[in-house]
Amino acid sequence: MSVDTATVAKIAALARIKVSEAELEAMVPELNGILAWVEQLGEVDVTGIEPMTAVIENHLRLRDDVIDADPLTGGGVRDKVLANAPAREDGFFGVPKVIE
Amino acid sequence: MTDLTELGVAAIRDGVAKGDFTAVEVAEAFNANVAAAQTALNAFIVATPELAVEAAKATDARRAAGQPLGKMGGVPIGMKDLFATKGVQTTAASHILEGFTPEYESTVSQKLWDAGAGMLGKLNLDQFAMGSSNETSYFGNVISPWRRSDGGNAALAPGGSSGGSSTAVAARLAPAATGTDTGGSIRQPAAFTGISGIKPTYGRCSRWGIVAFASSLDQAGPMARDVRDCAIMLEAMAGYDPKDATSLNLPVPEWEAGLSADMKGKKVGIPREYRMDGMDADVAASWDRGIEWLKDAGAEIVEISLPHTKYALPAYYIIAPAEASSNLARYDGVRYGLRDLPDGAGLQDMYAATRAAGFGAEVKRRILIGTYVLSAGFYDAYYTQAQKVRTLISHDFKNAFTQCDVILAPTAPTAAFGLGEKTDDPLSMYLNDVFAVPASLAGLPAMSVPAGLNREGLPLGLQIVGKPFDEQGVLNAGLAIESRAQFSAKPDKWW
Numbered sequence: 145m146s147v148d149t150a151t152v153a154k155i156a157a158l159a160r161i162k163v164s165e166a167e168l169e170a171m172v173p174e175l176n177g178i179l180a181w182v183e184q185l186g187e188v189d190v191t192g193i194e195p196m197t198a199v200i201e202n203h204l205r206l207r208d209d210v211i212d213a214d215p216l217t218g219g220g221v222r223d224k225v226l227a228n229a230p231a232r233e234d235g236f237f238g239v240p241k242v243i244e
Numbered sequence: 245m246t247d248l249t250e251l252g253v254a255a256i257r258d259g260v261a262k263g264d265f266t267a268v269e270v271a272e273a274f275n276a277n278v279a280a281a282q283t284a285l286n287a288f289i290v291a292t293p294e295l296a297v298e299a300a301k302a303t304d305a306r307r308a309a310g311q312p313l314g315k316m317g318g319v320p321i322g323m324k325d326l327f328a329t330k331g332v333q334t335t336a337a338s339h340i341l342e343g344f345t346p347e348y349e350s351t352v353s354q355k356l357w358d359a360g361a362g363m364l365g366k367l368n369l370d371q372f373a374m375g376s377s378n379e380t381s382y383f384g385n386v387i388s389p390w391r392r393s394d395g396g397n398a399a400l401a402p403g404g405s406s407g408g409s410s411t412a413v414a415a416r417l418a419p420a421a422t423g424t425d426t427g428g429s430i431r432q433p434a435a436f437t438g439i440s441g442i443k444p445t446y447g448r449c450s451r452w453g454i455v456a457f458a459s460s461l462d463q464a465g466p467m468a469r470d471v472r473d474c475a476i477m478l479e480a481m482a483g484y485d486p487k488d489a490t491s492l493n494l495p496v497p498e499w500e501a502g503l504s505a506d507m508k509g510k511k512v513g514i515p516r517e518y519r520m521d522g523m524d525a526d527v528a529a530s531w532d533r534g535i536e537w538l539k540d541a542g543a544e545i546v547e548i549s550l551p552h553t554k555y556a557l558p559a560y561y562i563i564a565p566a567e568a569s570s571n572l573a574r575y576d577g578v579r580y581g582l583r584d585l586p587d588g589a590g591l592q593d594m595y596a597a598t599r600a601a602g603f604g605a606e607v608k609r610r611i612l613i614g615t616y617v618l619s620a621g622f623y624d625a626y627y628t629q630a631q632k633v634r635t636l637i638s639h640d641f642k643n644a645f646t647q648c649d650v651i652l653a654p655t656a657p658t659a660a661f662g663l664g665e666k667t668d669d670p671l672s673m674y675l676n677d678v679f680a681v682p683a684s685l686a687g688l689p690a691m692s693v694p695a696g697l698n699r700e701g702l703p704l705g706l707q708i709v710g711k712p713f714d715e716q717g718v719l720n721a722g723l724a725i726e727s728r729a730q731f732s733a734k735p736d737k738w739w
Contacts, residue, residue, distance in 0.1 A: 151616075159611050161612070174670060181671055193636060194632070230581070240594055
């Protein structure tokens with residue numbers, strides 16, 4: 145499979161990365177080079193093989209149902225959460241107007 | 245008086261404990277080296293000499309009070325700038341996180357401070373740990389302290405992504421540094437700069453507070469001058485953390501106390517698929533020497549087969565970008581980091597403009613590849629197929645470990661290359677991790693130790709891969725090689 149300019153433009157839009165026409169033109173052959181190379185995986189016989197979900201066997205655990213048991217991941221830290229925000233107002237993240 | 249910056253982790257820890265010198269003297273000596281090398285080597289993004297001295301003062305005070313000093317007591321270290329450090333800028337070497345100052349400390353860095361270590365600064369790296377030469381950092385290339393013996397002054401790659409870490413340790417700017425390894429990012433830079441580094445079993449070190457690249461592969465580990473120093477530092481870094489869902493709930497072994505270079509009764513596997521056509525002659529010769537050293541240490545050598553080796557890299561370059569495209573979706577110009585808001589732009593335009601301005605070319609390339617392979621209609625052909633191949637690669641190792649205890653292979657296909665030599669061709673850069681990636685895909689512990697110099701006077705590394713949870717076996721084989729290789733070369737100081 146290979147990609148054309150329109151496909152790369154669509155992927156970039158999905159990934160929310162603005163790209164110029166010139167960048168698009170440069171990316172098409174680069175991405176096609178990489179995709180052609182990974183294509184060789186298709187020759188591997190994977191009949192009856194499950195896709196890997198965990199490299200080291202481990203069970204997913206649940207934390208105890210206790211509020212703020214670990215202060216590092218607990219709540220009540222609004223100002224810390226907002227501390228690095230590029231724009232903040234009245235205890236909220238600031239963003240451009242979304243709804244007219 | 246001894247040059248304190250020639251000492252490693254064990255020597256500093258023991259010297260401080262005995263009172264041969266103070267922790268503050270050590271911190272100040274390394275701080276001076278960091279400052280003197282910054283312009284030439286660019287190993288650090290931010291230096292924190294005051295934090296190194298502050299931690300050292302605390303160690304000296306504990307010693308004066310007769311209190312225990314900790315596993316890393318009095319040892320100043322470099323921290324890869326992928327670990328969140330409270331109050332100190334954490335960038336992942338990206339523009340999009342420039343100025344980001346975490347309100348919390350990563351688990352691994354906190355454990356190191358709790359063990360008595362101090363921070364010399366935040367080390368440069370490939371942007372979001374994506375690269376094998378430290379040429380994708382927004383904050384400029386790291387320059388290896390090594391130069392070819394041909395008399396030329398060509399600037400060489402320190403390896404990547406932990407290139408600031410490898411340069412800092414090799415150039416005596418730090419006795420040790422943290423690294424992270426997703427597809428060779430501890431081992432390859434260690435090999436390029438003549439130092440040691442170990443990536444433990446996936447899950448040994450908590451990922452909490454480490455900027456995520458590919459979560460099913462990312463593992464932290466130490467980079468230091470020798471095997472013992474790696475064992476000490478790994479003990480301080482490892483351990484169960486409920487805040488990381490994939491953290492292993494296992495006790496941390498006493499790896500330093502368990503060190504032994506005696507390989508009697510151990511079997512060392514030599515994977516035939518790693519002996520590739522056109523292999524670099526010096527790399528092949530160093531591998532052969534490594535085999536002889538391990539035989540000399542009492543090991544039995546067995547040939548093994550890892551039949552899916554050639555598919556590891558292409559599988560990696562689907563899985564890692566897929567995970568990266570998902571992980572890096574969080575950089576949106578809203579919660580932290582850069583915001584690019586063109587005049588009159590709406591929310592979607594702001595996302596796209598912010599990410600265009602904030603990510604470098606290699607990061608964008610990987611996000612796009614990842615987005616493509618996860619997109620509707622292509623997911624099974626690419627991502628599911630790659631995860632099936634990953635299962636087969638893991639099976640290969642399981643089968644091999646029925647015949648051997650550890651595997652010996654080169655760390656990288658060549659010695660360090662020159663800056664700019666591979667930047668035009670992403671694929672040739674990716675191929676540099678051909679020997680490192682299989683162990684990453686299988687989550688196995690793996691380390692690189694220096695094995696000698698090539699004909700150009702540049703270091704070569706040998707890699708040992710072990711069974712899950714058997715860091716001890718890996719460290720011990722590394723020690724057996726180290727004690728025979730007697731690697732003492734260091735770069736001539738030109739910076």
